[in-house]
Amino acid sequence: MVLKKRLDHGFNGFQAPFIPRGPRSARRSCYSKKSVEDGQACAFELLASLAGKLLEESESSASSNASEGNHLVNDRDKQDEVRAVIAEGIHPGSCAESNFITDVPSQNSSQKSLLRAKNDLVIGRNSDVKVEAFEWENKIGRCSNSYNNKLVEAAGYFRGSYDGNVKNGFIQEREAGSSGFQRSTLADKFSLKDQLELCGSPALIDSNSNVKSPYCSESFPSASFSKHGNDTKLGFRDDDENFLRCNEVFTKSKAFRSPQHIAQPKIRKPLLSKYWKSSPKLKECELSKSEFVDVDVKPLNHKRTASHGFETSQHNTLVKRRKFFDRVSGVTSDGGFSSESVSNSPEKGINGHNPSSSAKLHMPKDSHVKFSIKSLRIPDLYIEVPETATVGMLKRTIMEEVMAILEDSVHVGVLLQGQKVNDDNRTLVQTGISCKENLDTLSFMLEPSSLLAPAAACVADPSSQCETSQPTRSSEIPVLESGNTDTLHDPSLLTNPGNLIESNHDSTTSPTDTIIENITPGSKALVAVPISPEALAVVPVSQKTKRAEIAQRRTRRPFSVTEVEALVHAVEELGTGRWRDVKLRAFENADHRTYVDLKDKWKTLVHTARISPQQRRGEQVPQELLDRVLAAHGYWSQHQAKQNGKHQAIAGSVECVQSLVMV
DNA sequence: ATTAGGG
DNA sequence: CCCTAAT
Structure with missing residues (x-):
């Protein structure tokens, strides 16, 4: 029912996402988040215990080198073990390379x-x-x-994390529903997360090349979005602290x-x-x-x-x-x-x-x-x-x-x-x-x-x-x-x-x-x-x-144009009442952006779009984006109104019929 | 935990 | 961004 309605009223020809709004628990699972987290937790427990052991052994080895050989072997094995865990994709980033350095006694000098x-x-x-x-x-x-x-x-x-991220960005479709949009280009399907990951690696940046991803730029032509997907050279800058893929293991803190x-x-x-x-x-x-x-x-x-x-x-x-x-x-x-x-x-x-x-x-x-x-x-x-x-x-x-x-x-x-x-x-x-x-x-x-x-x-x-x-x-x-x-x-x-x-x-x-x-x-x-x-x-x-x-107040972090784009794109697809999903879709890795933040940002975006350009402050959001904001906002409010109106309409029509009957 | 809306 | 009420 709900699904059908969405399809019927697709926004501007977009296909509405196939994300039924089931119970939260059910919806959550469709993002496979749980399992990922479990994996991370698991990995970390392992890392934790290994690390502890390594440290312990390194400490004790200072005083006793009786079984040094064993320690070496063990350490090696453990590190390999850790690597193996990491290699399973828990965090494909460069952290996988981090060896444990155990010989770090406290020194004052x-x-x-x-x-x-x-x-x-x-x-x-x-x-x-x-x-x-x-x-x-x-x-x-x-x-x-x-x-x-x-x-x-x-x-x-x-x-770092070049390989994995590119794979993530280019190959993976996190949601089946994200593949059916008319507008969606390869780049469009990138969630912000993907963009970040892709761009986070300067390894992607050919230093001799003039090609520069607009993601690097604070203000870039909005029209260029659809081309990013093919760019191998992406760079990204943001105030964000949550770029590193491997940081995922620490997220949600x-x-x-x-x-x-x-x-x-x-x-x-x-x-x-x-x-x-x-x-x-x-x-x-x-x-x-x-x-x-x-x-x-x-x-x-x-x-x-x-x-x-x-x-x-x-x-x-x-x-x-x-x-x-x-x-x-x-x-x-x-x-x-x-x-x-x-x-x-x-x-x-x-x-x-x-x-x-x-x-x-x-x-x-x-x-x-x-x-x-x-x-x-x-x-x-x-x-x-x-x-x-x-x-x-x-x-x-x-x-x-x-x-x-x-x-x-x-x-x-x-x-x-x-x-x-x-x-x-x-x-x-x-x-x-x-x-x-x-x-x-x-x-x-x-x-x-x-x-x-x-x-x-x-x-x-x-x-x-x-x-x-x-x-x-x-x-x-x-x-x-x-x-x-x-x-x-x-x-x-x-x-x-x-x-x-x-x-x-x-x-x-x-x-x-x-x-x-x-x-x-x-x-x-x-x-x-x-x-x-x-x-x-x-x-x-x-x-x-x-x-x-x-x-203390959270530090203010103005949305970058890139983020705005991601937000707009997500809202276009998901509507204005599903901030959690928006967050998951487009800001999953931007931990400093809560769904409330996204909602608030949308609010201000709508406001911004309505005022004259002269009144706008801060980083200028491309007009094209603001237009999309208004369009999407209009569409989804109408959609919501229809939703509401449906029942009222039923009631109303009943009344109408009744009144007609009465007359 | 999410959503909606005022401050 | 924050805070809160209502889900």
Whole structure:
């Protein structure tokens, strides 16, 4: 009945979706969400227990190496096991590559952190390649003195999960009903999720190409939507924090709503093993995606600050660390934790073309490859300090963050021609990394052990459910981008200068000046972030702060045109009364968009469409979209009216008949 | 948990 | 965006 009606009144020739509005439970199942979640949960339990074990063993192995061989074997097996689980599609993203790094005892010394970080960067356990000249250590050292901005690069690109995402995007039809729309092109069928996934990978971006996906652009011609599907080169930028496919495992976190994050990086690792051991069953909430959440790292945390040897007096200093992609806007393009490039050896003559390249591969006669990595940038820094903070405090704050990042366990991923090299056991030659090959297509990335850390965050305060503390770093930290990335310097990426801290590429001059310079209003390199009253308030670390933070409004996140398009498209198909379905269809992975948000956005869209263009504010939504909004809104209200009117009409007609009879 | 609507 | 009432 319902279904029939929808078909009868298809909107503008659209075929109405074949989504019967059954009971919610039933409807839910048609998205196969449950099973996916189960799979994820399952995977995570496994990951959890494995991780715990690994950590435990690594800890104990320090004191006893009696059964070291077994441990090694076991670890290997477990990792393979984990990989197997991941490979089953639970999260096809790059997280699958994340090895557990277990040798990360707490260290208080910055030096040790650096050294460890350096050691973690050895490329390929079984590889002949040695990291010979890790200049980045020097860089960092310099930075610690001079705050060379090169170190503090606020963002970068997510790379990875190319394969899986393309598959998801191009091949999968999540719902049978989505295939029958007249208007629907391949691209149209992309949910926002798919777009995000596709675009999230810079591996898709040919740096030598001028082709640029409109998704990258804040304002793009709406007409171009239908063509995206065929573009292999998609790029996407958004303030969204929920891009990473692998983040799905952390999604749906309630913690997202209650940003109560007190940093306790020091206790993270020790507690980690205990935590995972004792609580193999993790709630989603506990697996907080803290790294995707605004995380307030309070230097008030003495454990942390003291450990770094900073006398942090900044009761009112607030450091926010966000997920990699948050606040990407306006950031340089070539990656976060990244050196500027990798270039071939001088022998190949390529290095000459790129004198600024910071990493060089030398290939002497013995066929050994030497990597020189000049500098690394640190992504994912979002720092807030009050205006009254001193420059020194700012420096210390940044330094803390930097050191904290370096302390985190990271490992290196290798990309060859944009493809991840997953097999650690293959030789370089087999993999295609040899003196003869195109080494300029080789790139590396730093990856934190993101699978482990988020849970630890919850350990900080067991009393409160999801009070996560220290976030992990970004799930994926590109490093050592090879090749030129000029096309990524898209001006459209610089549209939202607010709330970001960015390093200055070319700041080779007096770094001290640089930072002062950069903090000047208007400077693109470092934008002073307005601080919230809550953060400014100097209160004892008590419930006051807590309450204030919990009660804090969600950060405003204007809908991008892309999102609007997705919304409009979904509403066109689903109507205005099914926000949950809209959410599931088009914003499933955009966890910060609730169905209420979507509904509200639609409301404002309708309003926007009705007012004159002059009255509109913010990012201009293409008129074409607004027209569609009005059309769809009109259609669906009418449709709804008909629905209602049906019964009334019946009643009315009865009355009518009655009255006729009476007359 | 969703939906609808006011603030 | 938030809050709430009503489903």
